[in-house]
Amino acid sequence: MFPPNTWNCYIRTRENLPRTTNTCEAWHRRLNTLMGKAHPYFYHDLKLLQEETARIHQDIEELEAGQSPPRKKKKYTSLDNRIARIVNMKRIEHEITSLITYVR
8 A cells, every 4th residue: 555665764864864753743732732612713822832932943043052952762762773773773684685796
């Protein structure tokens, strides 16, 4: 149904990029919580959006000033490292196989 390039995270893992959209989903959940209802009142929530935008700009400035981003939970850091090791092993195996094929 879905081709591998749609769901495969090999390249994202190799380039140390997030494999999921969890951060986007967390922000969306935060925004929904701030709004407090499914069909918000426009002008009230416009103010909330402006405050959220200001908070995001402040976060960006702090990151650009050298402040570290929030730490990941240990279990996710451990999982990321494990997946990265597997990806690197597969890449090395592929390179060795290619080299052996070339030498033959």
